[in-house]
Amino acid sequence: MDRKALKAAPLGRVPRACLLALLVGAGQARAELQSLSETELSEVDGAGIGLVLENFKFAHGTDVENGRIFKIGGLKSTDGRDVEIVVNKLYIAGSGSNYGETLGPVNLGRLVNPFSIDVVDGNTIGVPDKAVLEIAAPRMLDPSVGFDCMSATAVAGSGTCASRPASVDYANGERPDVGLQMNVAVGDDRSANINIHARSAVIDGSYLRLWGDNNRRQMVGQFKLNFYTPELSINACEQDGSNCGSRILMQNFALELALGNQLQPMFFDVDGTGNFVVEVAAIRRPQTGEIGEDGLRSSSNAERWDFYEDYYTNPDYRSNLSIGNLSVGDRNFGSARVEGMLIQHLKIQTRDLAP
Template identity: 65%
Template sequence: MVSPSKSTFLKVLLPSLMFGLSLLPATATAELEKLNDGELSEIDGAGIGLVLENFIFSHGTDAPDVNGEQARIFRIAGIQSTDGREVDITVNHLYIVGSGSDYGTNLTPVNLGRLLNPWRIDVVDGNDIGITNKAVLEFAAPAMVDAAQGYDCLGGSAAVGSGTCSSRPATQDWQGERADMGMQMNVAVGDDRSANLNLHARSAVIDGSYLRLWGDDERRQMAGEFRLNFYSPELTINACSQDGSNCGSNIVMSDFVLQLALGNRLQPIYFDVDGSGNFLLEIDTIDAPGTGQIAANGQRAGSDAATWDFYNDYYSNPEFRSNVHIGDFSVGEKNFGSARVEGMLIQHLQIQTKDLAQ
């Protein structure tokens, strides 16, 4: 048998290779086309899932610089009080770490998200979530799960099957997905730096939270829907001095639950900037039904069915309402017991920044 020489092999291979390359421009040429919201809403991808393992974030614990000053500073400036004094907000300590941190002094890692239930960034079909013919950008925390598979959102030693939260408490086998988080903040008004505020949340969970954004064609504004679920077995607020040597009374809220709903598919929250550069956030009022659309007795029979269904969905849907539950509320040595506010529905809200220097 005679084997082909290298030169013979190249003579056969190169023409075939060049012929294949010559076809690429013809087969790869394409034109990008602009898609409208309706076409984008039909695109359904897997999105991006995020899981942060062994995560530690702590600002304010860096070693001092060569001059003995804090090396990194988180500061908000450029604000004035009503009497013209400069307002300086300095965050001395900000942390997100593993549970059991003792108010941010013991920094241990925590996992944020699980491979089975990660944080998500996605473009979802608005038709699937009640936002007709819109492509919706969604930023979402780990989703709530079936009670048979989830964990109690507040229990530090919760076992599987005890609740609807996906994030697990820390055990000897894993470090869990529940974080201690907190902030120590100083607010200076002019030369007065006496105002200090400290917030600490233990073993916090925000499963089921999300932010959805889309464009409103009629108002030509960005519209959105924001849901914040915040669970913590202990939320503490105090006003200690900067070095922590002198503290006022602690406000302690045990078994704290916040379920905040801002905007919904029927009444979105709008984001805008006015002509003077001030930020505007608004939840507009739902239009009142026209005369005769709702029967005098308020029943569906005798009412316009579509109008009655619209308002019934708006007023009865629990996803549109906000709740606050506090298992035990205390200030210093005084205990006020439990407290709850349920079923809050924001029918109109307008928040606008104002430049006091103008």
């Protein structure tokens, strides 16, 4: 094995031997290899990829005259007309972009806590005897060393997020502004532009885990999406950017969405008509005699009682939504919060809309 590898601080489960750091800026990629000591080499433990993007900036804009257009086609309306979704603008850039008008660089991930692609031992995450493919954002930190997920002036020890806001000490920061402008065309009719913007967004702690189920012969998974932003906005404008409607503004927006877990995984399938199916199957009801009439463990089947106790009390299986303030135009509607939502059954199935 070559004794040269990218030198970095310990990465937890992500092995350093396969760490990939992309330094993107000024149209070129740079990377530096440094020698590792014998002690550092002894910590190398196998497969895995860590991904870090430094000085990163991405922008797409539709330019029909020069053939630059991003659209999703192949769809049909109920009356047989072609449907196209046209993405007029898409950007990922540093904070302070003014809704995509001023784009600067941002860092995504850190060498000590990167985005990662890894194969995880299922026994360590509650999926017995399975190798699990995990695609993950930077992991959350202990509150004593982490950063507040919302504040633009967050300092170490203020929260659980690893991504740091832009500052003098942290250069570009690791919290991008993200925006999307799109419209929908049905035949010759085209909708107004829909604009969605998120400032200083953080997705730390998010992951997608995939493995195979031998009994159902299907792909199985868990999806956790954490999305924090001090401002999420939505509005619609004419196609030339004029006559914009009232802006829907959600301040201090926090979404913690959990789909599937080790007790109730999410199944992926394709039905006989070629449509995609995603299902979180309903949890099995207790059979007669499994749970005592008094609901206590001492009068129940201990294994089944523990199963339901874990299912109904584990906070990792529940979803939360919090909005600090919701406003539409010049009208404020105050805060909103949904806590502890447990998805007991969910089925999403695509349909062919062609006649």
